[in-house]
Amino acid sequence: MALKVALITPTGRGSRAGNRATATRWVGLLRALGCQVKVAGSQEDMAQCRIAGRPPDLVMALHAWRSHAAILACRRAFPDCSLVVVLTGTDVYRFQHSHPEVFHESLAAADVLVGLHDCLAEDLPSRFLPRLQVVHQSALPLPPRAPRPGRRHLDVLVAGHLREEKDPLRAARAVRELPADSRLRVIQLGGTLDDAWADAARDEMAVNPRYRWLGDLPRWRVRQWMARARLMAISSRMEGGANVVSEACVAGLPVLASDIPGNRGLLGNDYAGYFSVADTAALRDLLRRTEVEPAFLGTLRRQVLARAPQFRPEAERYGLARVIAACGLTP
Known part of the structure; x- marks a missing residue:
């Protein structure tokens, strides 16, 4: 039975x-x-x-x-x-x-x-x-005909509800003072649990041309943006083992992650893409490094792909x- x-x-x-x-x-x-x-x-x-x-x-x-x-x-x-x-x-x-x-x-x-x-x-x-x-x-691989990253922008994806424990606007703040020739742009996906975060996201878009908040999208749209992005930023103050990390690894999408147990417990202690919690300058440096050092981005991609089998x-x-x-x- x-x-x-x-x-x-x-x-x-x-x-x-x-x-x-x-x-x-x-x-x-x-x-x-x-x-x-x-x-x-x-x-x-x-x-x-x-x-x-x-x-x-x-x-x-x-x-x-x-x-x-x-x-x-x-x-x-x-x-x-x-x-x-x-x-x-x-x-x-x-x-x-x-x-x-x-x-x-x-x-x-x-x-x-x-x-x-x-x-x-x-x-x-x-x-x-x-x-x-x-x-x-676990997570499923992206479909074979998924969109490809564009050439005009190097999109950094932030996916998850906008709430305090996610520190959701950290990546947006990190791209404010990049050099004029940088192609980095932050795409944020996720709903809000109160009006304050929605207002904060809209205020950020008004002053930050490198930031777009697209709101709460269906799963298939999120996966499309994962295919278009060059990397993902996870700035959470606390995580219990975010599924978005699993999805990024299976998709081969490099991650820049806050150095907290919930991220280390998925990406490993030796992962090269950590920054201190709420450290805007450190995240900005890592973002810029992924743009100007292809080898560093390649290292992150190899590391997430090495973790992918445990997320099948x-x-x-x-x-x-x-x-x-x-x-x-x-x-």
């Missing part, structure tokens, strides 16, 4: 937020493993988690803090069910410190914890490490199979 899996996510249907994208992708991968899967919101009654009228064999809850109430409700409603809690960047790097009781209660309730990058163990209490499994988020769908599917096995279950 197929393993029944309830997947709890705090983000609603139709959202392009990272948690929803992860849940949507995992539905397909878990079904490929032979599981029956149902997605539920973190605010739903646990009765909604029943599958074909029966309790789930396994509950996987994304986000220890936002799904805290659902995690505890699951333990009460399905005491014999295995429970997996998936840790995000804001979980580990924000709510662990601002709401430690809630965070640790969610972790204590779990049979298995899932992290999305290799450096997560640096920031978790040691008592939880024996339960930790790492699953890298089959690797992520195998990772989920390991998580299920760690719960003492089989699909």
Whole structure:
């Protein structure tokens, strides 16, 4: 009989937020493993988690803090069910410190914890490490007929919602004072969670001819821009293992990334394209170096391509199979 899996996510249907994208992708991968899967919101009654009228064999809850109430409700409603809690960047790097009781209660309730990058163990209490499994988020290659980079501009892609932890305008500020002969331009994709960030992006466009904010685009448009870009900038202050890094690696798109555990845990400690968090000048220097030193850009491209195999769908599917096995279950 197929393993029944309830997947709890705090983000609603139709959202392009990272948690929803992860849940949507995992539905397909878990079904490929032979599981029956149902997605539920973190605010739903646990009765909604029943599958074909029966309790789930396994509950996987994304986000220890936002799904805290659902995690505890699951333990009460399905005491014999295995429970997996998936840790995000804001979980580990924000709510662990601002709401430690809630965070640790969610972790204590779990049979298995899932992290999305290799450096997560640096920031978790040691008592939880024996339960930790790492699953890298996967990405598909760009289609063979994807657009090619243009010649007029050297586009730097920034992809993700505009919110404080992403430090979203850092790349835009970094290209303000480039020499007049530079062809670098920042293309920013992603929606905003409040009007303040939208206003900030529009204000930046008004004074910065090297910056364009295109808003929240569908997935296929994002992939088109990945094909057109020469490199990607990820300036986040905190990340739990951003899927956009996986996508860049699989696409062979060089990355300039803030030096934080969530990026090092995907790109490796020896990656050549790191800059200090919020360091505009350091990012500007790296951007200019990619433009004037083709060998440096080539080094970054070789490094991301070397990481690409761990971000293939089959690797992520195998990772989920390991998580299920760690719960003492089989699909």
